[in-house]
Amino acid sequence: xxxxxxxxxxxxxxxxxxxxxxxxxxxxxxxxxxxxxxxxxxxxxxxxxxxxxxxxxxxxxxxxxxxxxxxxxxxxxxxxxxxxxxxxxxxxxxxxxxxxxxxxxxxxxxxxxxxxxxxxxxxxxxxxxxxxxxxxxxxxxxxxxxxxxxxxxxxxxxxxxxxxxxxxxxxxxxxxxxxxxxxxxxxxxxxxxxxxxxxxxxxxxxxxxxxxxxxxxxxxxxxxxxxxxxxxxxxxxxxxxxxxxxxxxxxxxxxxxxxxxx
Numbered sequence: 001x002x003x004x005x006x007x008x009x010x011x012x013x014x015x016x017x018x019x020x021x022x023x024x025x026x027x028x029x030x031x032x033x034x035x036x037x038x039x040x041x042x043x044x045x046x047x048x049x050x051x052x053x054x055x056x057x058x059x060x061x062x063x064x065x066x067x068x069x070x071x072x073x074x075x076x077x078x079x080x081x082x083x084x085x086x087x088x089x090x091x092x093x094x095x096x097x098x099x100x101x102x103x104x105x106x107x108x109x110x111x112x113x114x115x116x117x118x119x120x121x122x123x124x125x126x127x128x129x130x131x132x133x134x135x136x137x138x139x140x141x142x143x144x145x146x147x148x149x150x151x152x153x154x155x156x157x158x159x160x161x162x163x164x165x166x167x168x169x170x171x172x173x174x175x176x177x178x179x180x181x182x183x184x185x186x187x188x189x190x191x192x193x194x195x196x197x198x199x200x201x202x203x204x205x206x207x208x209x210x211x212x213x214x215x216x217x218x219x220x221x222x223x224x225x226x227x228x229x230x231x232x233x234x235x236x237x238x239x240x241x242x243x244x245x246x247x248x249x250x251x252x253x254x255x256x257x258x259x260x261x262x
């Protein structure tokens with residue numbers, strides 16, 4: 001399971017405060033806390049910085065490279081910002097987030113070719129898929145299009161598009177079904193999601209997130225954008241690995257529980 005830290009996103013009020021104030025210590029703290037918690041990549045989204053999106057993106061990318069060994073997920077809808085961030089992060093493992101079937105596809109795949117980056121693909125062709133059948137159909141079309149563009153399966157991250165259960169009671173079931181479809185039909189393509197979206201607007205979100213994480217990992221989810229620093233998420237990950245058969249003799253789980261008792 002590839003953990004992608006979500007905390008360097010300008011949609012998070014405290015993060016946006018740090019970006020706006022150019023608070024280097026606060027941003028370094030977010031970087032190091034996520035790295036220490038096991039994040040392999042850090043998602044960076046500075047879109048809400050408006051006209052300062054590019055400057056903020058380059059600043060955060062530089063801090064990640066200086067203060068961690070994490071890869072970087074460049075998360076922007078602006079191909080020009082993405083291109084400059086790719087150049088600034090040269091030599092660092094990269095994931096480009098994102099391309100749809102219709103938007104930014106050529107620009108993002110070209111950047112992936114020139115940099116060796118992986119690509120998050122969204123199964124959207126102008127309309128969001130909502131049913132499982134729609135998701136699977138569009139995911140298949142997305143993978144085939146990315147393959148034709150020259151991307152190998154192992155550098156494709158297919159986003160199963162998590163929608164909150166507060167407005168769509170079937171969203172978790174459909175997302176898990178989409179993960180299963182991908183695992184069965186495209187075993188070398190990675191699947192991903194913004195995991196905490198599943199509980200948006202609901203009380204005690206960690207309970208929903210934990211239940212969904214376990215089901216999704218059982219189905220074959222291979223990566224997720226989440227908060228690796230959250231104790232509740234750390235507990236959920238440790239337990240989900242056991243349930244999904246990814247922790248031989250439950251040793252990682254036992255170690256995790258014992259470390260919390262010290």
